[in-house]
Amino acid sequence: MHDDDLMALSKKFDAMLEVSDDPAALENLRLFLLGKKGELTALLKTLSAMEPDERRAFGQKANEFKNYAENKLDEARRQNDAKQIENALGLEKIDVTRPGRRRPVGRKHPLTQVLGEMKDLFVGMGFTIEEGPEIEKDYYNFEALNIPANHPVKDIQDTFYIDGQFVLRTHTSPVQVRVMEKRKPPIRIIAPGAVYRADDWDATHSPMFHQLEGMLIDKNITFGDLKGMLIFFAKKLLGEDVGVRFRPSFFPFTEPSAEMDVACYSCGGGGRGCRVCKESGWVELLGCGMIHPNVLSMSGIDPAEYTGWAFGMGPGRITTARFNIPDTRLLFENDMQFLNQFNRP
Ligand code: PHE
Numbered sequence: 001m002h003d004d005d006l007m008a009l010s011k012k013f014d015a016m017l018e019v020s021d022d023p024a025a026l027e028n029l030r031l032f033l034l035g036k037k038g039e040l041t042a043l044l045k046t047l048s049a050m051e052p053d054e055r056r057a058f059g060q061k062a063n064e065f066k067n068y069a070e071n072k073l074d075e076a077r078r079q080n081d082a083k084q085i086e087n088a089l090g091l092e093k094i095d096v097t098r099p100g101r102r103r104p105v106g107r108k109h110p111l112t113q114v115l116g117e118m119k120d121l122f123v124g125m126g127f128t129i130e131e132g133p134e135i136e137k138d139y140y141n142f143e144a145l146n147i148p149a150n151h152p153v154k155d156i157q158d159t160f161y162i163d164g165q166f167v168l169r170t171h172t173s174p175v176q177v178r179v180m181e182k183r184k185p186p187i188r189i190i191a192p193g194a195v196y197r198a199d200d201w202d203a204t205h206s207p208m209f210h211q212l213e214g215m216l217i218d219k220n221i222t223f224g225d226l227k228g229m230l231i232f233f234a235k236k237l238l239g240e241d242v243g244v245r246f247r248p249s250f251f252p253f254t255e256p257s258a259e260m261d262v263a264c265y266s267c268g269g270g271g272r273g274c275r276v277c278k279e280s281g282w283v284e285l286l287g288c289g290m291i292h293p294n295v296l297s298m299s300g301i302d303p304a305e306y307t308g309w310a311f312g313m314g315p316g317r318i319t320t321a322r323f324n325i326p327d328t329r330l331l332f333e334n335d336m337q338f339l340n341q342f343n344r345p
Contacts, residue, residue, distance in 0.1 A: 002046065002058050009039055010065055017072055023080060030073050040066060110342040111210065111331055114237070114319040115192055118212055121236055127188045127214070132175035134194055140174035141167050145253040146294045158198035160207075168196035171312055172213035173253060176291070179215065180299035185306045186218040192315070203275045203327045204283075210315045215291070217301065217308030223256065223290055226309035230260055230288065237318055238262060243269070245282065254289025254310060261285060265321040276326060283321065286313030 013033055020026045033040045044062055047055050108116070119129060132140070141159075143149070160168040175191035191213040199205040216225070227246065234244050243263030251257045262285050263269050264277035277283050288311035293303035316328050323342055325331070330338055 002043065002050075002054075003061065005043060006058075006061055006065060009033070009043070010068075012039075013069055013072075017076060020076065021080070023077065026073060026076055026080065033069055034066070040069070109331075109339065110323055110325075111315060111319045113342070114322060115210070115212070115315045117237065118233075118315060118318070119190065119192065121233065122190045122214065125188075127190050127216075130175050130179055130189045130191045131193060132169070132172070132178050132191060134169055134196070135162060135166055136169035136174050138165055138167055140177050141169050141171075144177040144295070144298055145173055146292050146298075147252045151252060160196050160198055170197050171195050172211040173310070173312055175213055176215045176253075176310055177295070177299050180217070180296070180301055185301060185308070186216075187308070188216050190214050201329065203329070204317075206316075206328055206332060208332075209328070211312050212315050213310065213312050215308060215310040217291065217296075217306050219306060221290075221307045221309060223309070226288055226290070226311070229309075230286070230311060234260070234262060234285070238265075238321055243282075249287060249289075251287055251289055253292050253295045254287075255292045257287065257289035259284055259287050260311075260313075262321060265324055266326050276320075283317060285317050285321075286311050288312070 013029070016029050016032070020029050032038060035041065040062065044066075047059055047062070050058065123129065142151070159170050162168065172191045172193050172195060175189075175193075179187060179189050179191075193211065194208055195211050196208050199207055201207065214229075216229075231244055234242050245261050246258045247261065249257045249259040261282035264271065264274060264281050264283050266276035267274035267281070269277075269281040271277070271281070272279060288309065291308045291310050296303040296306065296308070316331060319325065319331065320328055
């Protein structure tokens with residue numbers, strides 16, 4: 001009777017071992033057989049109620065089975081561990097022939113590239129680079145540049161006012177004044193930086209943009225010097241055959257004043273429906289002129305002894321011209337797909 005039970009249990013164990021292929025299943029099988037409430041444990045408990053002969057005979061068989069089962073379970077566990085290690089090694093195998101991962105290298109924004117070239121050009125001619133605050137005193141932004149409080153030009157330059165005394169500078173020209181106040185001629189400076197106007201957001205305007213101011217003051221400086229310098233500059237940056245024209249203009253801080261245009265880089269000149277030049281064939285690049293005597297004397301420089309020129313240009317315009325970019329807004333959208341086209345080391 002007990003022998004039959006043992007036989008049945010042995011068969012059951014073998015069958016269960018067959019399908020126990022992970023550590024949890026093997027542990028369950030061990031508990032099923034040998035645990036406190038295990039089947040074999042229960043059988044062994046019946047030994048004490050047996051006659052001595054039967055006990056000896058059955059006890060031997062039961063113990064043999066116990067040893068057998070324990071060995072089998074050990075072996076299965078070992079095989080299982082080995083299989084797991086093998087699997088893990090298979091997963092972690094390194095293919096040393098695979099190509100490496102590309103690490104993208106950062107490059108300069110096209111505007112920064114062009115600004116850098118502009119700076120190099122002027123530094124090479126003996127100009128120094130100056131900076132001024134973007135939150136500027138009304139005095140430096142307007143008054144000291146010959147723009148009195150009620151001057152209509154203040155309407156044209158739709159200004160962002162901080163309060164009555166401070167504005168977001170509408171141009172880099174206040175840096176002219178800051179430099180004149182602290183230095184004596186000869187003066188040769190450029191002043192690059194961000195400026196702000198409550199402008200429309202269109203293909204050629206944004207409320208924040210960049211300017212590069214230039215100023216030269218010395219004895220006997222004429223409008224001819226200014227023109228020569230600017231034409232040289234345009235050719236260096238946009239190519240020897242770039243079309244250039246000067247138009248008479250007005251700025252309160254220069255007299256005479258002019259604006260310099262370059263032939264439209266988008267349509268090649270006079271293109272119908274061209275958004276960049278608005279069909280005029282020309283794109284305004286900068287304002288310039290001879291520094292107004294009032295401006296010189298207000299900042300402590302004697303206009304009888306010294307003359308000078310100044311210009312303010314938009315590096316954004318030169319950048320769009322150089323790279324044939326049809327819309328300034330693209331420069332400020334930080335779209336990497338767009339910017340990567342202009343990646344030059
Ligand atoms: N500050 C002028 C502007 O922003 C440009 C300019 C600079 C004109 C210097 C003349 C001289 O439009």
